């Protein structure tokens with residue numbers, strides 16, 4: 001089972017992102033001593049979490065969800081007995097947008113093919129979407145564009161979709177950072193993580 005070349009294919013993605021020249025987001029990597037954030041976790045993960053883009057701590061460390069939102073993500077994983085090392089965590093956009101602004105459509109278009117490749121290599125059963133940018137991109141990508149509503153209306157719902165490697169489940173969730181500003185969302189996210197956990201076969 002572990003005899004395929006996922007590690008090599010994922011390393012290739014890292015090299016390709018490192019070699020990107022056309023994104024304004026990657027121009028200041030050297031001067032600002034920041035890194036792109038490719039992704040982290042099991043190359044055989046059944047669950048993939050997809051966030052929006054790296055923030056300050058992530059760009060400084062090269063690791064996804066390494067800051068305050070990541071601490072809450074760690075709590076959410078723990079609350080349902082999932083170990084962080086057993087899932088794969090990544091973002092749509094791989095370099096930090098300045099001042100944490102929303103990613104621009106052209107930035108999503110540039111970086112999303114790397115996410116597509118990560119999904120094809122890791123073949124998760126469940127893709128959990130952290131926030132509205134990953135919800136929009138992934139749901140449209142998997143033919144679910146017509147059922148997209150605001151996160152407040154579809155968070156925690158399980159959508160089935162076809163992928164090149166079989167059926168998958170797609171679950172939109174609030175972004176963990178939203179719960180840092182609105183504590184009422186903590187228990188909503190905790191409930192939705194139970195849904196994510198139960199969706200794995």
Ligand code: URA
Nearest residue numbers: 051052053054064065
């Ligand atoms: N927010 C995201 O969307 N992704 C990260 O990696 C960190 C914060």
